[in-house]
Amino acid sequence: MPEYEDLQETYPGAGTFKLGHDAESCTAQINLVRRGTKRALCAPLADFEDDPQSMPVEGRTDIIAHWNNTPALVIKTVKVQQIRYCDVNTNMAHSDLGRDEFVAWRKATKAAIKLDHKFDPEMMLVFEFFQLVEDLDGRQIEPRS
Template identity: 60%
Template sequence: MAEIEDLQETYPGAGTFQFGDSAETSAALIDLVRNSNKRATCAPLRDFKDDPDSMPVVGRIDIVADWDGHPTFVVKTVRVDEVRFCDVTENMAKADGFKDLLAWRKSTKASISRGGNHDPAMPMLFEFFSLVEDLDGRQIEEKS
């Protein structure tokens, strides 16, 4: 997509990813980032086994796209923790945009279960990020 290519000139080597597993979830998570209520994201470690290059790396810059593939933010990974699902803390859950640990467990378990089996001891990758740029309203030049 031309918008992503233009941003990769500004942020060389930036990867691209989306939040959530549906358009509705993606939009809600983007709103949480915009309101400073989300500064982390997580996924089962197994999600990276077929594409190890997509694993979060401290210091890496990524472009977060909405469900339709349009860029919404540029973020920088500041910390990556591998933790079992059952060992996620209240602070981690809140950084991921949830009101508390119970809400995180319920929602994340449901999401994991849609993509495969859930196990309380399954390893998770927690990626903490800082917002580099909110692209809302930025004019990104279309290339012809």
């Protein structure tokens, strides 16, 4: 029987979350993080109102999961910034989208926000800049019960 690693022992206090709104977008974003082109996450501030513990915190380590909830990556938050959608600059958008297409970022982010919120160009966003700590591909991770 193989030995399994408990990620909560390796990364105490790490939260787990998924990227995107479906399996395809989740996989695409995980691949961008793996390649080093996606270095930030962006979400409406309103997403954290009901669960303030999920708000990113500088220095915290978290686990990004695949759509099926298996761990994929470990990241460490290096900077958190609250900013209005209309004030996001090209460098921020590039860090989130994983490529240098500001108009595409605006369009994709607006569409994603509209899935769960009423869009307002002056709405507050939370930008979480991170570094990749570990790619968990191939690791023997303890299954969650």
